[in-house]
Amino acid sequence: DTAVSQTPKYLVTQMGNDKSIKCEQNLGHDTMYWYKQDSKKFLKIMFSYNNKELIINETVPNRFSPKSPDKAHLNLHINSLELGDSAVYFCASSQDSGDLTGELFFGEGSRLTVL
Amino acid sequence: AQSVAQPEDQVNVAEGNPLTVKCTYSVSGNPYLFWYVQYPNRGLQFLLKYITGDNLVKGSYGFEAEFNKSQTSFHLKKPSALVSDSALYFCAVRDNTGTASKLTFGTGTRLQVTL
Numbered sequence: 001d002t003a004v005s006q007t008p009k010y011l012v013t014q015m016g017n018d019k020s021i022k023c024e025q026n027l028g029h030d031t032m033y034w035y036k037q038d039s040k041k042f043l044k045i046m047f048s049y050n051n052k053e054l055i056i057n058e059t060v061p062n063r064f065s066p067k068s069p070d071k072a073h074l075n076l077h078i079n080s081l082e083l084g085d086s087a088v089y090f091c092a093s094s095q096d097s098g099d100l101t102g103e104l105f106f107g108e109g110s111r112l113t114v115l
Numbered sequence: 116a117q118s119v120a121q122p123e124d125q126v127n128v129a130e131g132n133p134l135t136v137k138c139t140y141s142v143s144g145n146p147y148l149f150w151y152v153q154y155p156n157r158g159l160q161f162l163l164k165y166i167t168g169d170n171l172v173k174g175s176y177g178f179e180a181e182f183n184k185s186q187t188s189f190h191l192k193k194p195s196a197l198v199s200d201s202a203l204y205f206c207a208v209r210d211n212t213g214t215a216s217k218l219t220f221g222t223g224t225r226l227q228v229t230l
Contacts, residue, residue, distance in 0.1 A: 004158070033217075040222075041153075041203060041222070041223045042220075042222055042223070043159075043205065043220040043223075044220075045217050045218070045219075048215060048217060050215065055215040056215050056217055090158055090159070092158075092159075103149070103161035103164065104151075104159070104161065104218060105161075106158030106159045106160070107158050108156075108157060108158050109156075109157070109158055
């Protein structure tokens with residue numbers, strides 16, 4: 001069983017479209033994250049949810065809207081896609097966020113290409 | 116804010132030789148430091164962490180890291196490199212300066228192990 005699974009793995013779309021990426025974790029963790037990895041492999045946190053509550057929102061454009069229907073799922077919806085949104089988006093989870101001493105478990109990534 | 120620096124974009128080493136991947140950190144307070152590895156087209160995997168205690172931390176796949184407070188460094192090491200160790204390595208630091216803990220990653224170092 002995959003611990004953190006993301007769908008789709010690849011996404012190719014036109015500028016201006018709206019798309020979603022889904023993430024599920026079966027580890028029973030309380031906290032989930034979205035990270036963006038750009039073409040230079042630089043990783044930057046976008047959002048974090050703890051038990052369905054948004055706790056980190058890192059200066060991300062309003063076009064990006066995360067949603068956590070329950071603590072095992074964290075989805076990312078992107079409106080009006082732009083060329084600069086092309087990247088690999090990683091979902092991750094951890095046992096807790098209050099005292100992040102443990103590891104993050106990452107999904108395999110979703111590669112978004114905007115044409 | 117907390118930060119880590121990885122001064123080398125790439126490290127080349129011959130199989131069987133020792134390897135070192137460098138990381139320096141800048142934090143206020145006690146550092147919580149991590150190493151992650153990313154294989155091609157995969158998510159990041161946890162290797163090891165330093166929270167407190169012994170300065171030499173042992174992790175997965177025979178890797179270890181040495182915490183050096185005076186040099187503010189947390190270099191990743193392995194006594195004998197394998198071709199299969201070739202991957203992208205990220206140093207990370209826990210950042211508690213915002214509303215919740217998060218991991219801030221370095222820019223990554225590509226390790227190339229050759230026969």
